[in-house]
Amino acid sequence: MxxxxxxxxxxxxxxxxxxxxxxxxxxxxxxxxxxxxxxxxxxxxxxxxxxxxxxxxxxxxxxxxxxxxxxxxxxxxxxxxxxxxxxxxxxxxxxxxxxxxxxxxxxxxxxxxxxxxxxxxxxxxxxxxxxxxxxxxxxxxxxxxxxxxxxxxxxxxxxxxxxxxxxxxxxxxxxxxxxxxxxxxxxxxxxxxxxxxxxxxxxxxxxxxxxxxxxxxxxxxxxxxxxxxxxxxxxxxxxGPAPVDLTPPRRADAEEIASRLAAGEWVVDLRSRVAFAEGHVAGSLNFEGEGQLATYLAWLIPWGKPVTLLADTPERISDAQRELARVGIDRPAAAATGAPADWVRDGGRLASFPRARFADLAAVRERGERVVVLDVRRDSERAGGHVEGSFHIPVHELPGRVGDVPAGTVWVHCAGGMRAAIAASLLDAVGRDVVAVDDGFDAAVEAGLTVTRPRPQSTD
The missing domain is CATH 3.60.15.10 (Ribonuclease Z/Hydroxyacylglutathione hydrolase-like)
Incomplete structure (x- = not known):
């Protein structure tokens, strides 16, 4: 059988x-x-x-x-x-x-x-x-x-x-x-x-x-x-790929994490987007360990740039290392586990930014506040409808286009929240004021925001 x-x-x-x-x-x-x-x-x-x-x-x-x-x-x-x-x-x-x-x-x-x-x-x-x-x-x-x-x-x-x-x-x-x-x-x-x-x-x-x-x-x-x-x-x-090496990466302390950030390397925080927004090492980037970690990290990172992983547990580091090896990111430069306070130098402060829903964005607009709404979905997704007045940069283009984002507080959204969190961390890392919209796109209409959709093609 x-x-x-x-x-x-x-x-x-x-x-x-x-x-x-x-x-x-x-x-x-x-x-x-x-x-x-x-x-x-x-x-x-x-x-x-x-x-x-x-x-x-x-x-x-x-x-x-x-x-x-x-x-x-x-x-x-x-x-x-x-x-x-x-x-x-x-x-x-x-x-x-x-x-x-x-x-x-x-x-x-x-x-x-x-x-x-x-x-x-x-x-x-x-x-x-x-x-x-x-x-x-x-x-x-x-x-x-x-x-x-x-x-x-x-x-x-x-x-x-x-x-x-x-x-x-x-x-x-x-x-x-x-x-x-x-x-x-x-x-x-x-x-x-x-x-x-x-x-x-x-x-x-x-x-x-x-x-x-x-x-x-x-x-x-x-x-x-x-x-x-x-x-x-x-x-x-x-x-012909070389054999994979899944042995644990070298351990990084707060001093090394700071040095790697100063050198322009990527320090990736694998915790949930909720935890990251509440407190993280300034300059680090958020790619959740759950979800499409390998796809989006490999897509966005300059190929060959060293990456250091941060997570709450060694198991999360191990899982991420396995996923990244599947797309050719063979060895993290270093890793650290624990809590964000462990990853900053003595006396250092953690960075943070707010999360919100589309209803909060609608309320801000109703009050007449001028904010930048950044849509980081792909072109094909935006073609199906977008928040009126929003600015569009697909998340995979954002690392090379952060300078194109208009001035002001940036409310960044995608279709569900994961890519918005990535984008928010990228913007936060370069010093922009950002709000991560952690919501499904359908909620934009329910919140009263005007969503522009393509006109149906005539069948005449």
Missing amino acids: FFVDTLELEGLGNRSYLAGGRRAAVVVDPPRDIDQVIAAAARRGVRIAFVAETHVHNDYVTGGLELARVTGARYLVPAGAHVSFARTPVADGDTVTVDEGLELRAIATPGHTPHHTSYALTENGRGVAAFTGGSLLIGTVGRPDLVEPRLTEQLARAQHASAHRLADELDDEVPVLPTHGFGSFCSSSQAAGDATTIGREREVNEALTLDVDTFVARTLAGLDDVPAYYAHMGPANAA
Whole structure:
């Protein structure tokens, strides 16, 4: 009897898979921190015989090469991928036996990348799972614009053809098990649910319900911003990532924290946005340990700049270190735990700023106070509606554009509060008076603020 275990990488919005039988298994698209994969195999009592990549990833550093080295597994990588290490190249139609009666077949599914390959798992000839990587996702497909701008339309057309090939070759009841689509920016849009099958996708996925021209037009029109750190992931994966080092970083005292801030390094406070606003080391930045820490820190930080982590517990530091290693931020320069008072020199004062709701912003405006309202959502979010009179800088652009923010007290908001907290900390660090709006965007209308929305297009 076969099994498939899902390994969730919630911070990055991805999944990896361990699939096998009684004795042996294959790992599909493993994360950088391979210890959790090895532990999952141990719980199953199986040997990792194969490690399979669907493509050279653009959004995280793979652990595939190291996992294959440690376990002695054959490392299956699409033959069309240009890599600098020894591997077993797989081409369309290649098949390997994972365990007795359990086979894995490579299916060429270009679109997310030119070499993208999906894998169909069969048990005694019957399809039991499709590992679709960045091809057919839950209700959507992987984005086609991460390789080369001049190839985007061509790859979007290939995505349409690849989705149809999967639907034509696999039975309706076969589960679709993608790598992307659960928050990853590698997805053209976010997953519509948590599980699906070929038959379900045949009914709802635009790659399977629309003609190719309409599908391509909609896909290209819906593409969102690309995290800056993606530019470093593909080359790292193609070169062959080094083993990850998750040993605790060196401990920093208050004097070292101050020195690192003075040197222009990033000191990142992982505590909740509520705790950070109440009191923090002046100049430190707030990226909550809960949520999309790796995505937004890697997106905003100048690549290669040293980062020191602050948290209330060693466990939070350890968790953050693991997440950051997945996106190539391999070793924090230092770390400190405890309370903010422990992180400032004797006699030093903590910085703070207020938090508010949209109702508070409405009240301020009603009193006639002049404030700057800064919207840090992405362009695509703002296009759906914005607070009248607000200024717009997406949070990922803010580190390079703090000088563009108009003078005055800045009330900063996003869609839910997390990115507003990041932005508020960035502005606070450069001495701006800031209020972090910790509220859902829908509350803006409920508070009586005027929200400008796009006019519906005429159907005449």
